Amino acid sequence: MLQDSLALAALDVAPPRPGVGTIAAPRPESLPVAAAPVLLALDDVSLTFGGVTALANVDLAVGEGEIRAIIGPNGAGKSSLINVVSGLYRPVRGRIRLAGETFSAVPTERLARLGVARTFQNLALFKGLTVLDNVLMGLTSGVRSGLFGQVLGLSAARREDAENRESALAMLDFLHLAGLRDRSAGTLPYGVQKRIELARALVAQPRLLLLDEPMAGMTLTEKCEMTGFIRDARDTYGTTIVLIEHDIGVVMGLSDRVAVLDYGRKIADGTPDEVSADQAVIDAYLGVAHDEDDEGKL
Ligand SMILES: Nc1ncnc2c1ncn2[C@@H]1O[C@H](COP(=O)(O)OP(=O)(O)OP(=O)(O)O)[C@@H](O)[C@H]1O
Ligand SMILES: [Mg+2]
Secondary structure (H helix, E strand, O other): OHHHHHHHHHHOOOOOOOOOOOOOOOOOOOOOOOOOOEEEEEEEEEEEEOOEEEEEEEEEEEEOOOEEEEEOOOOOOHHHHHHHHOOOOOOOEEEEEEOOEEEOOOOHHHHHHHOEEEEOOOOOOOOOOEHHHHHHOOOOOHHHHHHHHHHHOOOHHHHHHHHHHHHHHHHHHHOOOHHHOOOEHHHOOHHHHHHHHHHHHHOOOOOEEEEEOOOOOOOHHHHHHHHHHHHHHHHHHOOEEEEEOOOHHHHHHHOOEEEEEEOOEEEEEEOHHHHHOOHHHHHHHHOOOOOHHHOOOO
16 A cells, blocks of 8 residues: 555555545745754664564664654564664664764663653553543653652642643643543544644653654544644744654655665655655565565565
């Protein structure tokens, strides 16, 4: 399906898949793309699982304020890349430069302080909690003053609770979720739950937001809304966004630059126009690059 959509995007033909349309929102012309200071860089990063190579010598630079898409066929290594940046996976080689620091593996306990937040490919909400409580989970700083509050009897914990609540309510407003704040998250439609996840990731106003398929499984209307919210997040908060997405229409309309992975290797990197015209990308999506000699070579 993805193959078809990219090939057709390259040929400028509408995709045939029922229920999955493209979003042709125009991309702003004057964006800080390659000229922006680099907030995140992967240098020669490789990651293996037993005999499987998930990432092979991947270089990637993400500029401050950029919306950077990562695309590629299933199993190409997209989630692995985000998992490396968010410290869940430790690369076997290479370096990750993040917010001015260099790591061989990103320490998860420092993610919040480094200004990194993420969402997951599969929904990871607390379905029994309210929408507001789910969003509050994105504000972790309460732990410290909570301890001080208990030990020293200060009002800091209460003050911090109030501030967190205010931030969470503001984020619910921003993402048009305010009317749902007391609803149990698990009872809401899938597209709304994905938006709650975005709210939880964005509430601490991260410098870098990693979104693993934020629009998977959404209707066209929900995708249009989500596209707008992601762009608004960048424009309002200056958030740098790395986005994995299969819908090529979304990618072309929303991203400043697109990196393409295939079998763990980066096979193309450039503006949406450059990437959609790249023969290696078209071949990878059509499957013609993977002849029998390539089978299993990762
Ligand atoms: N925890 C893991 N243990 C073993 N193998 C893994 C693990 N995570 C990823 N892999 C393997 O690494 C490769 C890349 O997987 P990854 O999930 O990064 O792909 P992807 O591009 O996100 O695919 P999809 O579009 O299906 O989400 C695959 O071969 C996958 O099976
Ligand atoms: Mg994935």
